[in-house]
Amino acid sequence: MKNVLVINSSPNTGYSLSTQLTSMFAGQLEQGFNLVVRDLGVNPPKHLDQLALSGFFTAPEQHSEEQKSALMQSNELIAELKAADIIIIGSAMHNHSITSGLKAYFDQVARAGITFQYGANGPEGLLTGKQAYVITTAGGDYSLDFMKAMDFQTPYLRHILGFIGITEVEFIPAQGGAMGPEVAEKNQAAARERIKAIAAELSESVAA
Numbered sequence: 009m010k011n012v013l014v015i016n017s018s019p020n021t022g023y024s025l026s027t028q029l030t031s032m033f034a035g036q037l038e039q040g041f042n043l044v045v046r047d048l049g050v051n052p053p054k055h056l057d058q059l060a061l062s063g064f065f066t067a068p069e070q071h072s073e074e075q076k077s078a079l080m081q082s083n084e085l086i087a088e089l090k091a092a093d094i095i096i097i098g099s100a101m102h103n104h105s106i107t108s109g110l111k112a113y114f115d116q117v118a119r120a121g122i123t124f125q126y127g128a129n130g131p132e133g134l135l136t137g138k139q140a141y142v143i144t145t146a147g148g149d150y151s152l153d154f155m156k157a158m159d160f161q162t163p164y165l166r167h168i169l170g171f172i173g174i175t176e177v178e179f180i181p182a183q184g185g186a187m188g189p190e191v192a193e194k195n196q197a198a199a200r201e202r203i204k205a206i207a208a209e210l211s212e213s214v215a216a
């Protein structure tokens with residue numbers, strides 16, 4: 009049994025392409041997967057505040073009741089992420105980067121001594137041995153050379169996932185939604201094809 013964590017991040021709950029595609033991905037996985045869905049668009053994590061930060065930098069056995077309660081969400085999100093073998097992220101581009109809900113999520117799960125640590129060789133991610141698939145949606149198509157300098161979504165996600173130890177990551181772009189129906193449909197069709205192929209591969213490897 010493989011644990012799959014689906015993380016949706018679009019606040020556009022009426023119509024979200026990234027959420028549609030993560031749902032399609034999860035729907036294509038056959039038997040042998042235990043699915044958990046975390047919707048950051050519906051329930052965005054809290055922004056870090058003084059209490060949470062002071063808790064981050066205090067040993068757990070010395071936490072006050074207030075710090076314990078301020079860290080509950082972070083602890084829950086980290087436990088969920090640690091339990092996952094496969095992570096599927098739907099990332100909508102907002103203002104050239106990720107949504108604020110997804111940024112708040114990484115602020116809650118990036119914790120020194122728990123999900124990363126610094127050593128003699130610099131930072132070391134602690135959430136190793138996981139596979140991640142990231143579906144990126146955007147109005148523009150950031151695979152085009154002249155668009156790349158404006159893309160703070162894919163490079164940031166690659167970095168922050170690696171920073172916490174998730175280095176086996178495939179990006180599946182479904183971009184160009186605002187570049188006319190032809191481009192949008194072509195890119196979305198390619199994303200759907202790739203999702204189908206990955207889901208079939210994963211299903212086969214679990215069945216084997």
Ligand SMILES: Cc1cc2nc3c(=O)[nH]c(=O)nc-3n(C[C@H](O)[C@H](O)[C@H](O)COP(=O)(O)O)c2cc1C
Binds near residue numbers: 018020023103148149
């Ligand atoms: C608030 C907001 C900001 C956006 N900013 C950008 C942007 O900077 N660049 C871009 O290419 N598309 C941008 N878009 C377009 C979205 O990335 C696009 O509609 C995408 O499909 C959103 O994913 P979703 O359908 O899963 O919500 C923005 C959309 C919204 C609502």
